[in-house]
Amino acid sequence: MWVLIGIIVIVIILLSNKGLHIKYKQNEEIIGFKITRIILSAIILIFAAYGLITGNFEFQPFMTFFISLLMFVMGLDEFRRERRTYGWLFIVAFLFTLFVSIQTFLWSY
Numbered sequence: 001m002w003v004l005i006g007i008i009v010i011v012i013i014l015l016s017n018k019g020l021h022i023k024y025k026q027n028e029e030i031i032g033f034k035i036t037r038i039i040l041s042a043i044i045l046i047f048a049a050y051g052l053i054t055g056n057f058e059f060q061p062f063m064t065f066f067i068s069l070l071m072f073v074m075g076l077d078e079f080r081r082e083r084r085t086y087g088w089l090f091i092v093a094f095l096f097t098l099f100v101s102i103q104t105f106l107w108s109y
Contacts, residue, residue, distance in 0.1 A: 033073060033076070033077045033080075036073050037070065037073055037074065037077075040066055040069055040070040040073065041070065043066050044063055044066050044067055044070065047059050047060070047062055047063035047066070048063060051063070060104070061101050061104040061105050061108060062101075064097055064100055064101035064104060065097075065098070065101040065105075067097050067101075068093075068094050068095075068097035068098040068100075068101055069094075071090050071091075071093045071094035071097060072090070072091070072094040074090045075087050075088075075089075075090030075091040075093075075094055078090055
């Protein structure tokens with residue numbers, strides 16, 4: 001549980017860091033979003049690989065929770081790039097997967 005809280009704190013710190021910018025051509029890329037997407041994707045991949053290799057799907061609610069966080073970060077990035085349609089799509093996906101992960105937490109623990 002403490003690992004989960006620590007990862008959430010790291011994600012919030014990376015998202016709130018507004019000083020990290022790199023300019024690519026005409027677009028401005030915020031490194032915090034990119035690093036956060038990479039970290040969340042790695043965490044999701046680790047949980048998925050563990051479940052597939054061992055056949056133990058005990059940590060699947062955590063994987064679903066991190067997928068919802070990834071959808072939220074991707075939605076914020078799309079809003080920042082002024083692509084509102086995709087942003088809203090990712091936010092709706094975030095809310096749905098967050099609901100599913102909370103339901104799974106409540107039913108399994």
